[in-house]
Amino acid sequence: MLERLQELYDEAAKKVDDAVTLQQLNDVRVAYLGKKGPITELMKGMGSLSADERPKVGQKANEVRESLTKKIEEKEAVLEKEELNNKLKNEQIDVTLPGRPVPKGARHPLTSVVETIEDVFIGMGFTVAEGPEVETDYYNFESLNLPKHHPARDMQDTFFITSDLLLRTQTSPVQTRSMEKHRGQGPVKIICPGKVYRRDEDDATHSHQFMQIEGLVVDEGIRMSDLKGIFATFVKQYFGEDRDIRLRPSFFPFTEPSAELDISCAMCNGEGCRTCKHTGWIEVLGAGMVHPNVLEMGGFDPEKYTGFAFGMGVERFAMLKYGIDDIRHFYTNDARFLRQFARE
Amino acid sequence: MLVSYQWLQKYVDLTDLTAEETAEKLTRSGVEVDAMTNLSEEIDGLTAGYVEACEPHPDADKLSICRVDIGEDAPAQIVCGADNVAGGQYVAVAKVGGTLPGGMKIKRAKLRGQTSEGMICSLQELGFESKLIPKKYSEGIFVFPEPVTPGSDALSLLGLNDTVFELDLTPNRSDCLSMLGVAYETAAILGRSVKKPEMPVTESSEPSESRVRVDVAAAEANPYYGATVIENITIKESPLWLQMTLMAAGIRPLNNVVDITNYVLLEYGQPLHAFDFDRFNSDEVLVRYAENGEQMTTLDEETRVMQADHLLITNGKTPVAMAGVMGGATSEVQNDTKNILLEAAYFDPVTVRKASRDHGLRSDSSVRFEKGVDPQRVRDAGKRAASLIEELAGGRVLLPPEEFDQLDRSERQIRVSLTQINGLLGTDLTVEDAADVFRRLQFTFEISDETFAVDVPTRRQDIFIEADLIEEVARLYGYDRIPVTLPNSATTPGKLSDRQKKQRQTRRFFENTGMHEAVSYSLTSAAKEARIGIDQQMPRVDVALPMSEERSALRTTLLPHLLDALEYNKNRNEYNVHLYELGSVFLTEQTAINEQPDEKTYISGAFMGRWFEHAWQKENRDVDFFAVKGVLEGLFAELNTSERIAFVQTEKEGFHPGQTAAIMADGIEIGFVAQLHPSVAKTWSLPAVFVFEIDFDELIKGEMPMSYQPVPRFPAIDRDIALIVDKTVSAEEVADVIRREGGSILTNVALFDVYEGEHIESGKKSLAFSLRYLDPEKTLKEEDVTDVHETILKALYTALGAELRQ
Structure with a gap:
């Protein structure tokens, strides 16, 4: 019987070796190791064996089963791997086909500029203040040292709603509103972005609606040199390390002394080009030391407190940054314009 | 203000500086030179000529053949088309080979068979604007009023060797609306002196008082009125220098008397007016407020209706001028005028400004009065004009003028300490540094204890307080020399408010759904909003004087402009566009508004076309209600407000009756999401459009605090x-x-x-x-x-x- 077992093993082993599919392999398993298989059948005749032979045959039968099982498992692994490889081979795709898109919308360039500037000033300890777009004459003009009939009111042609209500012509009214909230106690350090309105015909460089960012610092001992320092820091962060600044005297009713701030032209590095009208400098904002009347109307003691304020045009910053040549693009909401800023 | 560089040099020595250098210095210290025009830049080969003879062209009606001495061996033959050319004239000739403004090259030419060697020039051809050219020369060639040497340099004879600065003045620097003001400024920058104009007048035996009486019934609006009578003058063309000076300054020459008043206006910044005294029809000047509805005809032949706060110059009975704004037609100086009354007055800025605005009349006079003229210069300006009239128009000046005078000519004294100066500027200036600035400005001052007591000349109407003086120090010391420091104050935490953070979060969220951010105009019209079903009669915030009907009211919804934007895009073949806007709307319940409206921040969106497109795998989806709702549900989750929100089926005019949901937060409606009604979409020629609009502050109100729940240990x-x-x-x-x-x-x-x-x-x-x-x-x-x-x-x-x- 030992020989028969060996024969059966050899026979089955050959069939395992010959199997090329998992099905054939399974057939071999069922045929030889199943309950009706020849090994089981053979073992049924164990009763006729002597007590001497019986353990030997039993041991042999177990060896054959184990070896065969192991051999089938090994072969199975090989066949499975082959089958998977074949399957994967059929699953090959064209990796150059376009992927399933994940949408990306664009931030409006004005929002981009505002948020970037906000972040620079937040980094310097400022908070962001807000105020209404429909303002009273008091906040928009009078509290900013522009009494009725002041000639400087002509600098800004105003959309009036009533004799006392108007669309704010500047974000400066937020200066007074913020100072009032501080109840005469410094320091005040705010910037205020927002929409403003003036009676201008819309063209490439004018818009009846545009955005400004106002800034205000009020505390004891604030100096004009501090204004320069804050701006030097801001300009380097926003426009780049190699930009220079210069101040030119100017006039705003709510600041004294007043200044325009220029930065060296990025296009030509101050050499002079079309962008800077051959001056080497680009005007970017107006600023100055807060006028004592404005401090007083905001509830701050001008004998004790000083401050500086500044205002900049957001569209101008965006136009400089991206090279946009027509202010109307910001308000047309053309997808071909907006989409480009999705990469920002 | 236009400033002739040649003229400026009459008051300040600028021989060592180019016009460019002077302009740069002015700009850097606060008087901005916006543009510079070199009057002769494009002119070459211009010479003076004498027309020896002038005959009609044999073959052309409109042409003349002139023999012109241009200082060369032989006279030149020039064919000229001007009607006013004649023998015996001194003219400006562009020689062959020369150039004129606009790049015109002068060549030898044949005109109807006749040789022409050069061109006799009109003032237009020399680059002057037509509106500045005296009537006499506006239709033809220019003729020198006095003999000149043929062949001499016509550019200098015409005063064209000059550069004109165009000043962009800030409203406070009205002192620079005069040549003397610009001279003081230039002198201060350079540390030089100012040479004042001379004004010799023959002593007269009779005062103006013997001819006219001056009464002012509104002293607060007219604290000074000086009337100088000048008799027996001759009205004629002004000398060339005066005409050219005015033209360079942008004023058209008229006649000697009017030109002189304009010249002095430019020189002193003091407007003057000359009345024809014979046509004045009285021996009394009465300055009073108008009666409501009173009428007068101004110089421009317009009949103007007055209001009670407009100030008039009258002859005691009828108005002869609108004070400080414009003279009247009846007493205008004309060619036959013999006797004049010369007005030099101080009118209150606010009064003049009001009248000028009410009548829509801005003149060189009103602009100066509005800003406040120098009280110390009024008399001088009158005297200067009288002196020039005597010189250029003959006549007898009756001095002294007849005056009404309650004018305050006192100088303001302001005290400022060195500590204040350095404290505000952050500088380290010495007493001498600051004193130097005040000396250059020609301000008188005393110093005690490092404190300056400065007498501010009345010409500087912009200096009231310490800070104004400190600005003078800063700008003349140089803004560039102010150091760069950072504030010494305590550090403050810089941050966004929660609301501002949520606005940013909202924007980021929409960006990540593929929506672009739109920014549209706040001004719209009730008619536009009515298109999406908003009651046109609803109280809203209207602009008082809209620039156009389209922009006559403040929006109460963001949607119509977003729909405009979709239409704009669709018309440019952009069919798949999804926009959102975060912006203000303006709501009121007042029909007659007198309070600030309720400004609410809305977030709104409009979607059209494909929501998702992955064509080759055929995974294409158009936007539908649930795409938009999904975006909103995502946003509510992002803002941690989902639990407060419910969508409730509703109907809304302007929107699809079966696809509209009210968005409720804690049971209160805070917005909606809907398909635009197809017939409304059609009015924008749009396909299916889906929209939403939500009150942002209501949405973020009452945020649920995030609270951690333990991860479950048992299976679900x-x-x-x-x-x-x-x-x-x-x-x-x-x-x-x-x-x-x-x-x-x-x-x-x-x-x-x-x-x-x-x-x-x-x-x-x-x-x-x-x-x-x-x-x-x-x-x-x-x-x-x-x-x-x-x-x-x-x-x-x-x-x-x-x-x-x-």
Whole structure:
């Protein structure tokens, strides 16, 4: 019987070796190791064996089963791997086909500029203040040292709603509103972005609606040199390390002394080009030391407190940054314009 | 203000500086030179000529053949087309080879068979604007009023070797609306002196008082009025230098008297007016306020109706001038004028400004009066004009002028300490540094204890307080020399408010859904908003004087402009566009508004075309209601406000009656999401458009604080149920009942199927939900879940007639 077992093993082993599919392999398993298989059948005749032979045959039968099982498992692994490889081979795709898109919308360039500037000033300890777009004459003009009939009111042609209500012509009214909230106690350090309105015909460089960012610092001992320092820091962060600044005297009713701030032209590095009208400098904002009347109307003691304020045009910053040549693009909401800023 | 560089040099020595250098210095210290024009830049080969003879062209009616001495060996033959050319004239000739403005090259030419060697020039051809050219020369060539040497340099004879600065003055620097003011400024920058004009006048035996009486019935509006009578003058063309000076300054020459008043206006910044004294019709000047509705005809032949706060110059009875704004037609100086009354007055800025605005009349005079003229210069200006009239128009000046005088000519004294100066500027200036600036400005001052007591000349009407003086020090010391420091104050935390953070979060969220951010105009019209069903009669915030009907009111919704934007894009073949805007709307309940409106921040969106497109895999989806709702649900989750929100079916004019949902927060409507009504979409020529609009502050109100729940230790059990309900029953109603009855162990209810049609009774639909049960304390047994499940089914049947689908 030992020989028969060996024969059966050899026979089955050959069939395992010959199997090329998992099905054939399974057939071999069922045929030889199943309950009706020849090994089981053979073992049924164990009763006729002597007590001497019986353990030997039993041991042999177990060896054959184990070896065969192991051999089938090994072969199975090989066949499975082959089958998977074949399957994967059929699953090959064209990796150059376009992927399933994940949408990306664009931030409006004005929002981009505002948020970037906000972040620079937040980094310097400022908070962001807000105020209404429909303002009273008091906040928009009078509290900013522009009494009725002041000639400087002509600098800004105003959309009036009533004799006392108007669309704010500047974000400066937020200066007074913020100072009032501080109840005469410094320091005040705010910037205020927002929409403003003036009676201008819309063209490439004018818009009846545009955005400004106002800034205000009020505390004891604030100096004009501090204004320069804050701006030097801001300009380097926003426009780049190699930009220079210069101040030119100017006039705003709510600041004294007043200044325009220029930065060296990025296009030509101050050499002079079309962008800077051959001056080497680009005007970017107006600023100055807060006028004592404005401090007083905001509830701050001008004998004790000083401050500086500044205002900049957001569209101008965006136009400089991206090279946009027509202010109307910001308000047309053309997808071909907006989409480009999705990469920002 | 236009400033001739040649003229400026009459007052300040600028021989060592180029016009460019001077301009740069002015700009850097606060008087901005916006543009510079070199009058002779494009002119070459211009010479003076004498027309020896002038004959008609044999073959052309309109041409003349002139023999012109241009200082060369032989006279030149020049064919000229001007009507006013004649023998004996001194003219400006562009020689062959020369050039004229606009790049015109002068060549030898043949005109109708006659040789022409050069061109006799008109003032237009020399680059002057037509509106500045005296009437006499506006239709033809220019003729020198006095003999000149043929062949001499016509550019210098014409005063064209000059550069004109165009000053862009800030409103405070009205002192620079005069040549003397610019001279003081230039002198201060350079540390030089100012040479004042001379004004010799022959002593007269009679004062003006003997001819005219001056009364002012409104002293607060007219504290000084000086009237100088000048008799026996001759009105004629002004000398060339005066005409050219005025033209360079942008004023058209008229006649000697008017030109002189304009010249002095430019020189002193003091407007003057000359009346024809014979046509004045009285010997009395009465300055008074107008009566409401009183009329007068001004120089420009317009009849103007006055208001009670307009100031008039009258002859005692009828108006002869609108004070400081414009003279009257009846007493205008004319060619036959013999005797004049010369007015030099101080009019109150606010009064002049009001009249000028009411009549829409801005003149060189009104502009100066509005800003406040120098009280110390009024008399001098009158005297200077009288002196020039005597010189250029002959006549006898009756001095002194007849005056009404209550004018305050005192100088303001301001004290400022060195500590204040350095404190505000952050500088380290010495007493001498500051004193130097005041000396250069020609301000008189005294110093004691490092404090300056400065007498500010009346010409500087812009200096009132210490800070104004400190600015003078800063700008003349140089803004560039102010150091760069950072504030010494305590550090403050820089941050965004929660609301500002949420606005940014909202923007980021929309960006990540593929929506672009739009920014549109706040001004719109009631008619535009009516297109989406908003009552046109609703109280709204109207602009008092709109620039156009389209922009006559403040918006109460962001949607119409977003729809405009979709239409704009569609017309440019952009069919798949999804926009959102975060911006203000302006609401009021007042029909006659007198309070600030309620400014609310809305977030709104408009979607058209494909929502998702992955063409080669055929995964294309158009935007529909649920795409938009999904975006909003995502946003509410992002803002941690989902639990407060419910969508409730509703109807709204302008929107699809079956696809509109009110967005409720804690039971209050805060916005809506809908398909635009197809017939409304059509008015924008748009396809199916979906929109939403939400009150941002209502949305972020009452945020649920995030609270951590322990991760469950026991497994959950999922059960699905399919229900048959009436079509009118909403999924949310069913889910509400399930949630209510499910108790604490029901942790999630999710709809996974909606079905109508075959196998379902008509009027009914099938809704299938997946329910998840979980007990954080123990492993749930089947019986626990079955009990709750049965309760739910019973309640669904009782409340909604829902039956389990078989």
